[in-house]
Amino acid sequence: MDCPILSIAGSDPSGGAGIQADLKTFTALSTYGMTVLTALTSQNTQGVRGVHSVPAEFVVDQLNAVMSDIPPKAIKTGMLADASIIRSLSEALKSTASPRVPLVIDPVTISTSGHTLLPTDAISALVNSLIPLGTLLTPNVPEASMLLAAADPSRSQKEIDSLEGMFQAAEDLVKLGCANVLLKGGHLSLSLAAVTELLDEEGAKKTLEEKTKCEIQVIWPQEMSIKILDALAPGKEEQDKKVVIDVLYEPAETRNQSTGRFTAIVSPLVETKDTHGTGCTLSAALAVFLGKGETVQSSTILAVQYVKRAIIAATLHQVGSGSGPLDHLHCITYKPLPAPTALNPYPFTTHLISSIKPLWNQYVNHPFVVQLGKGTLDRRRFENYIKQDYHYLRHYARAHALLSFKTTDFKDIKAFSEIALHVARESEMHVKFCETFSVDLPQLLATPETPATSAYALYILDVGQRGSVMDLLLAVASCCLGYGEVGLMLREKIDKAEDGFFEEGNPYQQWIKDYSGQEYQDAVTSSIKTLETRIAEINPTASRLAELTKIWERCTRLEIGFWDGAMDLQVDDL
Template identity: 40%
Template structure:
């Protein structure tokens, strides 16, 4: 069954934000989307040109029509425009739900558009806080919206600007005092790098930190040109605080792009979709942040201003993502992400880390060189078996070319080893380590038991 989800928000004729973005997001998450319009806008990727509000009585009538007939699993609010509309929404919701029977309600406190146009009357902010927030499961302000809302908290002067992870902690606590069950501050405009996150993690071990698409040390393979080190790279951090005080951080790479039109609408709609499917709040936010990030990453590049996201990316499964400025090595990245645990076991291994830092003991390195030389023999012998089992000259030639390449590599290996005082005799007489013997034996066993048409299970060809 498709869980019914309702959005109460304004429209965007260009399709990137508002109910248009919400409905596409609901569909992408397998939900049945419904909408109540609060305002019509004339807008595009360059900005909002005009706003035409719907009367509050008609907003309430729309909500009544939907809720009289359909049992919604979650509700999301976006642009509510003025106090009368907010009160109409609250009145309608209280009419249909008891205080204990409310479905999950996600409030995106839309105040200003990406282009700077006011979408909520200043005098309506207090109404939003005092009347709607107490009904909400989650509010999702961005940095500027959170700073505006903080002026209505008891500690209004404590956090005049949100500019660090520590200030986000205090801000979420104060925003929680305004009535919602949980607060998610979107940190797209808070400058944070991985080093900041690591430091924060050490100082706050009780905070759950979810890293999606972030790589730790030794992930330079995905860097382009003279980019900052991994620890210095700017990231996007969203912070969730729940009513009992637990904090979760969702971190992901920063994407340098103008395709951010409707990101707030999209994220809140995605969270509502996940909550409608009975996901816990932390998992709902995690899934929604990943969905939104990938929507930005795969943006269609529409319009002359801040372009929209690709809301329907989950519906078109692509084996290998397209190459882009923010993802220059999509195939390599896909391989790493799909085998992240195994990859980290290798690149975070003590041997690799000490080697990268230039402090690996020489005897360890010379041992590695000798074992690698012995491995090359096994590698060549395995392809010798492939040549022996081949039934055509092209197949034999292919295996032979690889053997010749391995022989060239062994020569380069001997030259390199000599720089460390390792002679050919040392290489040839080196005692095989357990790992070398085990892996070499596996290669030969596979070569003996398999054939050129049906590889032995577990053998990568």
């Protein structure tokens, strides 16, 4: 209630766009929503049937009434209907709104269904009168082309068909007078390969920075870099996956810096027809975050994230028979863990890894792993590792035997017992593997556990004895999933001949083959699906999810410590 936000836009009787979408967004993001109505529309999810503009004088009357009593912290404009409204509104805003109040301009010209919502003369009025007042202009790709053509009649409506073209268009749009531009990329589906190439730190990205004389930042969603989940996704190869990129441009003078800044926000493409009101919702969310005092960049990142989640949440529902609305209230119809969707079918695993992403990266890119993949790991360090791994396998088998003891379902008793027996058999194969490094069974048995091994094993068993089956399943999962991620990471780097990684002739070739191989990856898949099934049955509260996440984090730290135990020792002492 202490952050009033004003929407100046049209009405959508079906509730998915316009002021209806704006008010839902304001409410969902804990602000007080106000509206100035510019037009009535007759529409539903299938399309717009008619538009009735509100007289310009009455639009201004509404604005003055609101501004004189409840000054907004931020304002957004949407559908403005005609040139007279735009001109009158622009003059009124100059006299009533403080220059310090952020103004987000969504240049609504065409509806999702393709209906024209702004005539040609109104587009010119938008360019000449309103846009120069804006804090942030938020066109999509077709609207950007239309605005640039209207600003320069000698310029044809040039198609924007590449990411580099989006960067150039964003720069050109700022010249219309708006302080910053967010060029939305929903109409321009790009492959992950093309984006990765252009935004590569050492390649084209550096060239593009030199060309634009601007800093370029790339915001990647965390779930796009979890290889064990990518491996479960059917269909396209990793680099053929489609992504959407929104490009924010902040010129140097706006930032009070010597250079401007582009921020490219990358999101997985959600295959859905239910995107009605996406632009309205995004501009409303931007106004909220700006009104709360966030920077233009942080507001954009937060707003894009809100809209992406609203699109994903809407895939669980069906409203109307056409292009349905987003789920604006997804963040207040609160579930600590979202339901599985086509884009995120394994939400628990995604949550676990994303919640500790820096730590997870430290784990799967550990110096032990990197040196092993490059064949440079000192043999005596590896020998120390496989000796301790023999001890860990014993405790790992005991943990699964404990799982069998704790459960009361015969199917689960059988499954956990079989895993314990499999690990016991695997220990025999481990002995044979150790022999290839001149480490025999008597040496394995004579080697004492290191503090790191004992600490890890005791923590897992303590979790199992004190906690539930779910607690213990999670405690043993970080090892299984982590080694799966490491295996796929090494396989990818080897296949790309990247940074000195190789397999043929690598002294640790068999280890790489084992953990990147299908048999082990099948075990990872089974573990992920078991975790997801169990957590769906539990439907955890926020506090319970936090407890489980803490177990996951602790075990990941202990995994790192296990590899540290090999790397920290002096070679002379091995």
